[in-house]
Amino acid sequence: MLIQNHQVDLDTPTGTMRTYVYRPRETAETEHKQFPAIILYSEIFQQTSPIRRSAQIMAGHGFIVLVPEVFHELNPIGTVLGYDDAGRDKGNADKVAKHLEAHDSDTQSMVDYLNTLPYYSGKLGAMGFCLGGGLAYRAAMHPSVLATSCFYATDIHSGLTPSQTGNDSLTRTKDIRGELQMIWGKQDPHIPAEGRARVYQNLVEKGVNFTWHEFNGVHAFMRDEGDRYDAELQLLGYQMAIGLFRRVLY
Template sequence: MLIQNHQVDLETPTGIMRCYVYRPKEDAATADKKYPAILLYSEIFQQTSPIRRSAQIMAGHGFVVIVPEVFHELNPIGTVLGYDDAGRDKGNADKVAKYLEAHDTDTQAMIDYLQTLAYYSGKVGAMGFCLGGGLAYRAAINPAVSATSCFYATDIHSGLTPSQAGNDSRTRTKEIRGALQMIWGKQDPHIPPEGRAIVYKELVDANVNFSWHEVNGVHAFMRDEGDRYDAELQLWGYQTAIGFFRTNLY
């Protein structure tokens, strides 16, 4: 399936948010076809080359994919941070400077935008990696989101992404109504076994419809740059997520 892409700048309560939209390419046979959407949340580095490739892969399997600049109010439009010490320091500083409530309004802005697209089917899911896994989990609280796939989601157990009192993602787990898929690396130091156990208990206690996968991988095993990349796990990860979204969004 061939894909096409464009950019759109959406208004949010915290400023203009640049989003990158990927979708199946139209031709005479598919001009009237509608597709479900996936909100794809990046790592702290925003839309790097690996994140762009992730969006292209998902779009190539029949989804409209929107990648937001997750820290749009803290950086010039188009900012991409490097996978280096400076990039990590800036991304982690941005993470603690932006409250979850601002991510909530970002999510709603993308959902509202989808409603304007003639090729959108009306069903939306969320997906993310690292910080983005935690933001996808947060997006699952939105009642419009029918399915969410979270890869090695950080900060759910620790609450390091700030929020107003009583509004952290763990506290609001009970509001998740759609299907949820949680994927973790057993050797990931950012979400140790005790952290994963906290999240698991929250989901069970809240009676969320979820699946749980732990693989022998380190943090960021899906990222096809750097020495933590695991090609076999990446292929499995995409197949698992695509099957999940096809089941729940089509």
């Protein structure tokens, strides 16, 4: 499926949020056709080339994909942080500076935008990597989100992304109503075995409909740049996510 893209600046309670939109290309075959949507949350580096390629892959399988600048309040529009020490330090500082409640309002702004699109079917999913995996988990608490795929989601177990008392993601897990897919690397130092176990037990206790997948991989194995990239696991990860979204959203 051929795709097209554009960008839109959305108003949020914390400022303008540049959002990148990828979707099936308008053709005679797709005219008047509606598609489900996926909000794709990036790593702390915002929309890097690997994140853009992820969005293109998902859009090419028949989804409208929105990629927000997750730290829009803290950086000039269009900021992309590097996969280096400086970028990592800046991204981690931004993560601590922005509360989960601001990410919640960002999600609502994207839901509102999608509802204005004539080619949106009204069925919504969420997906993310690293920080974005945690934000996708958070988005799963929105009543519009029917399916969510989280890749090596950071900060759920540790609470490193700040929030108001009693509004952290572990506590709010009971609000997840759709289907959840959790994908991890066993050799990921950012989410050790005890952290994964805490997330798993919480999902069981809260009665969430979820599947759980652990692979022999390190952190960021889906990112097709750098020495942690695992092409075999990446292909498997996309197949799993696409399978979930096609089953639930179509």
